[in-house]
Amino acid sequence: MSDLSFRNWQSVQDEVLRRINSRLWKPGDLIPNEAELATEFGCARATVNRALQNLADSGLLDRRRKAGTRVTLHPIRKATLDIPVIRREIEGKGHTYLYSLISSQTVIPPQGIIGRMQLKPDDRLLHLVCVHMADGKPYVFENRWINPRVVPEVSGVRFIDQSPNEWLVENIPFSSGDITFSALSATKFESGILACKESEGLFVIDRSTWRGGEAITSVRLIFAPGYQMHTDI
Amino acid sequence: MSDLSFRNWQSVQDEVLRRINSRLWKPGDLIPNEAELATEFGCARATVNRALQNLADSGLLDRRRKAGTRVTLHPIRKATLDIPVIRREIEGKGHTYLYSLISSQTVIPPQGIIGRMQLKPDDRLLHLVCVHMADGKPYVFENRWINPRVVPEVSGVRFIDQSPNEWLVENIPFSSGDITFSALSATKFESGILACKESEGLFVIDRSTWRGGEAITSVRLIFAPGYQMHTDI
DNA sequence: GAGTGGTCTAGACCACTGT
DNA sequence: CAGTGGTCTAGACCACTCC
Structure with missing residues (x-):
């Protein structure tokens, strides 16, 4: 044979x-x-x-x-997604990258974040709001929470020249995380930031990362209309 | 040491x-x-x-x-997604699965599909439109094209009791494929089928599968509002 | 208890590629 | 050309789990 x-x-x-x-x-x-x-x-x-x-x-x-x-009786196909740093994703497509910090403050987070990050009730988080742009046009809106108790290094960073996305990837290793993909309709706030129509459908990534049993950071990325995430299987 | x-x-x-x-x-x-x-x-x-x-x-x-x-200097994190059969995904969440075929016809496909599937200009495809429901509520809208020249077995199937999604997974092996995730705003047509508001943001998966150098099928899945795709990293 | 996959070992040769 | 990872081998022992 x-x-x-x-x-x-x-x-x-x-x-x-x-x-x-x-x-x-x-x-x-x-x-x-x-x-x-x-x-x-x-x-x-x-x-x-x-x-x-x-x-x-x-x-x-x-x-x-x-x-x-x-x-396998009912094969479950697996797709592997690459999750690059946003700056590299934009530059990789041949566009000029620009980053802009909108606000930065240390506050008591809303209930949703407390639950998702399993925080102690009196934990204060660094809340960063910023936009990444490709060729001058809004590309993705980053709404991020960082726990300074777990990442004390964050207190010395201003996030003026470097986005929290990039700083975290390059400086803070993590042991695990979870990602959720979904879609939402732009509110007036988001349509303003992303320069799109109100109620337009937007692609959303929610991601949290952990070190040991503690949440380092949680972020919501809202992408401008037309964004696509692609992979081969 | x-x-x-x-x-x-x-x-x-x-x-x-x-x-x-x-x-x-x-x-x-x-x-x-x-x-x-x-x-x-x-x-x-x-x-x-x-x-x-x-x-x-x-x-x-x-x-x-x-x-x-x-x-690695700039690590690219990889996430692995499971892509289950829709029926199993719904039943796995504890809901009752229901499937409904809306239309089925063999036609000359639009330009977009011809391009994506690299068809010969006179190829006719089987076009199937259907809805998958969870507990009686619309869950995802399946808009599918199948090439009967590549999959002759399809001619004997009615897709009344079994969705094209499930039939293809169980009967037609493929060698490769590609997936694109995005978001769109519901048109009047989609809002009618998915029982949601017009212009609401919807999660979309476009997928094509190939055997050798020929496209077997191409599908657009439009999910009802609130759908989330989740994975751990 | 016995059959199967999971892994380790020590050694060998090969394929690629930087210098 | 020489150094490195990529792979194969034959044999061994172990871990799990079905019967």
């Missing part, structure tokens, strides 16, 4: 993919174990392992010790 | 992460090569390789043969 042509993990992966896509191995089917495949393909078990593990990571195979490897 | 405690690739990765986050190794720095780290950690080079490769995949390290491994 097979010749000696499966000498590396990529070709093994391609062959397994071929068998899945051709429905030789159907969704739900148990496939041969690693040792058998290694024999069939004429390579080491570790090579087969690498290929199958990669396919399991992308959601096409389900693997469990003792139970073996099965073709 | 180090004891014998780095016996597996995860602990090696943790230690490397610690050195990056503590700024012992700063962005741009060249770190020791695999052989040196293996000696220091008291493990095999393959174990170090696995750890560093994983970190490079998540964008924290830059690795090049001969040039060595550096801490």
